[in-house]
Amino acid sequence: MYVEKVLSGMRPTGRLHLGHYHGVLANWIKLQHEFPCLFFVADWHALTTAYDEPGTITESAYDMVIDWLAAGVDPTQATIFIQSKVPEHAELHLLLSMMTPLGWLERVPTYKDQQEKLTHKDLTTYGFLGYPLLQAADILIYRANRVPVGEDQVPHIEFTREIARRFNHLYGREPDFEGKAREAMKQLGNKRAKLYEELRTRYQEQGEEEALAEAHVLLNEAQSLSFGDRERLFGWLEGTRKMILVEPDALLTEASRMPGLDGQKMSKSYGNTIALREDAESITKKIRTMQTDPQRVRRTDPGDPDKCPVWQLHQIYSDNAVKQWVQNGCRSAGIGCIECKQPVIDAVLKEQEPMRERARMYEEDPQLVKNIIADGCEKARKLAQETMRDVREAIGIDYS
Template sequence: MYPDRVVSGMRPTGAMHLGHYHGALKNWIRLQSELPCLFFVADWHALTTHYDDPSIIETSTWEMLIDWLAAGVDPSQSTLFIQSQVPEHAELHLLLSMATPLGWLERVPTYKDQQEKLADRDLATYGFLGYPLLQAADVLIYRASHVPVGADQVPHVEMMREIARRFNHLYGKEKGFEEKAKDAVKKLGGKRAKIYAELRKAYQEQGKAEALLQAKAMLEDTQNLSMIDRERLFGYLEGSGKLILSEPQAYLTEASRLPGLDGLKMSKSYGNSIALREDKDSLTKKIRTMPTDPARVRRTDAGDPERCPVWQLHQVYTDSATREWVVKGCKSAGIGCLECKQPVIDAILKEQEPMRERAQVYLDDPSLVRAIVADGCDTARKLAQETMRDVREAMGLSYS
C-alpha cells in the first residue's frame, strides 16, 4: 500500500467565485491540514471543450492560482502545480488508453450529458471522449488514496478504480511473483504468517471481505517489511500480482449550497456570480439589486423568505438570530428588502477581506506565484516519475 494522499484539480476558468469557494476550496483548505495534498490546474482539460480558443488558458491559470492562495490554500501544506508542466500525465494517459475498453469511456454519465449541454460546440473528438481517462491518469500517477468530489463525480472515481484494477491484473504479473510473495510471508514471523495465511484463505475461498480488511490492516501495522514486499503481500492476498497503481477512494464532500444572485446555481456563464475578490462597491450593488419575493411590490407588502433568493444567502452567511429577525420582519413587512440584504453584504465583505489581503501580496509580486508553482511542479514530477518507472517496467518499456 502507498501513503495516503489527496489529489484534486480544476479547469482554468479564470477568477473564482463564491460558489467555487463554498463548493470546493473550503474542502481543500480543511483537507490540507489532515493529509498530504496535491492540487493542480487542469489546463489540458480546458482544451477538451475549448480546443479552438486556447488564448485565455494562461491568463486564467494565474488568476485561478491567486484565488486559491487568497482563499487559504497553503503552499507550505499543499503542492500546487500545473498539469501540462508534468508531462508524465500525458504518458500515463497514452499507456492506459492501450488497454481501456472503448465502452468504458462511452458509458461515463457526463459524456452524453455534456454533449447535450454544449450542443453548440463540436465535441466529436477523442480529447472529449477520453477526458475521463486523462482524469484517471491525473490521479493514478500520484497513487492517490482520496479524491474529493461531489456525488455527481463518484462514477468518475469508480472508473479510475476499474482502470487501476485492470492495469494491475494485466501488468502486475511479476516474474516469480508467487515465490517472492511466499518469501515475504516468512518475513512476517510465525504468528503473523499463520494469521495472514488464514485470512487469505478466508477471502479467496469464501469471499469474506472482512478477512481482506483484517489482513490489510495487519500488513500496514507490520514495521519490518520493505515497500516492495508489502506490495507483493497485498497483491498475493487478492490472488493477483504486484500492485502498481493504487485504487483511489472518492472522498465525498458536501455539495455547494450557495446560490447565484438569481437563486439558481452560481455560474459565470449565467451572469449571476460574485467573484471571490469582488470589489466592495460592485458587491454591494449586486446584492442590493438582487431580486426578492415578487409578492413584495411595495415596502408595506408582507413577504415570504422561502420565495426569496436573498434568504438562501442568509442561510449560508448569517446566524440564527439574524435569520429569525429576517423571517419575522419579512412576513410582517416590518423590515424592507434593503434592510434584509445588509447583513449578507456585511458577512460577505468580512469573509472576503482576508482573501483580498492575501491576494494583494501575489498581485504586487507575481513572481511569488510562479515560484510556488515551479516548486510544486518539481515535487509533483518526482512523484509522477516514480510511478512511471514502475509502469514502464511492468509494460516492458524500461529497456534497462
C-alpha cells in the same frame, strides 16, 4: 496499502467565485489538514472543450491559483501544480489508451451529457472522447486513493477503478509471484509473518472482511518492507496479482448550496456571481440591487422570504437569530428589503476580508505564485516518475 493521498483538480476558467469556495475550496482547506493533498490546475482538460480558444489558459491558471491561496489552500500543507508541467500524465494516458476498450469511454455518462449541452462546439474529437481516461491517468499517476467528488462525478471514479483493475490484471503477472511474496513475508519477522498468513487464510477461505482490514493495518505498519514487497503482499493477500496502480475511492462531498444573485445556482454563465477577491464596494452594490420578492412592491407590503433570492443567501450566511428576524420582519413588513440585505453584505465582506489580505502579496509579487507552482510541480513530478518507472517495467518497455 500506500500512503494515503487526496487528489483534486480544477479547469482554469479564471477568477473563482463564492460558489467555488463553498463547493470545493472550503473542503480542500479541511482535507489538507487531514491527508497529504495534491491540487492541480487541469489545463489540458480545459482544451478538451476549449481547444479553439486556448489563449487565456495561462493567465486564467495563475488567477485561479491566487484564488486558491487567498481562500486558504496552504502550499506548506498541500502540493499545488499544473497538469501540463508533469508530462508523465500524458505518457500514462497514452499507455492506458492502448488497453482501454472504446465502449468504456462511450458509456461514461458525461460524454453524451456534455455533447448535448455544448451543441455550439464540435466535440467529435479524440481528446473529448478520451478525457475520462486522461482524468483517470491524473489520479493513477499519483496512486491517490481518495478523490473528492460530487455525486455526478462518481462514475468517473468507478471508471478509474476499472482501468486500474484491468491494468493490474494484464500487467501484474510477475514471474514467480508467489515465491517473491513468500520471500517478502519473511521481512515481516516471524510473529507478523505468522499473523499475516493466518489473516490471509481467513480472508480467502472464509471471506472475513475483518481479517482483510487487520492485514491491511499490519502491512501499513510494517516499516521494514520495500515498496515492491509491500505491493506483492497486498496482491497475495487479496488473491490478485501484483498491484501496480491503486484503485481510488470517491470521497463524496456535499453539493454546493451557493445561490447566485438571481436565486439560480451561482455560475459565470448566468452572470450572477460574486468573485472571491471582489472589492467591497462592488459586492455591496450587487447585493443591494438584488431582486427580492416580486410581490413586495412597496415598503409597507408584507413579503414571503421563500420567494426571495436574498433569503437563500441568509441560509448560507446568517445564524438562527438573524434568520428569525428576517422571517418575522419580512412577513409583517416590519423591515425593508435594504435592511434585510445588510446582514448578508456584512457576512460576505467579513468572509472575504482575510482572502483579500492573503491575496495581496501574491498580486503584488506574481513571482511568489510561480515559485509555489514550480515547487509543487517538482514534488508532483517525482511521485509521477516513480509510478511511470513501475508502469514501464510492468508493460515491458523499460530500457534502463
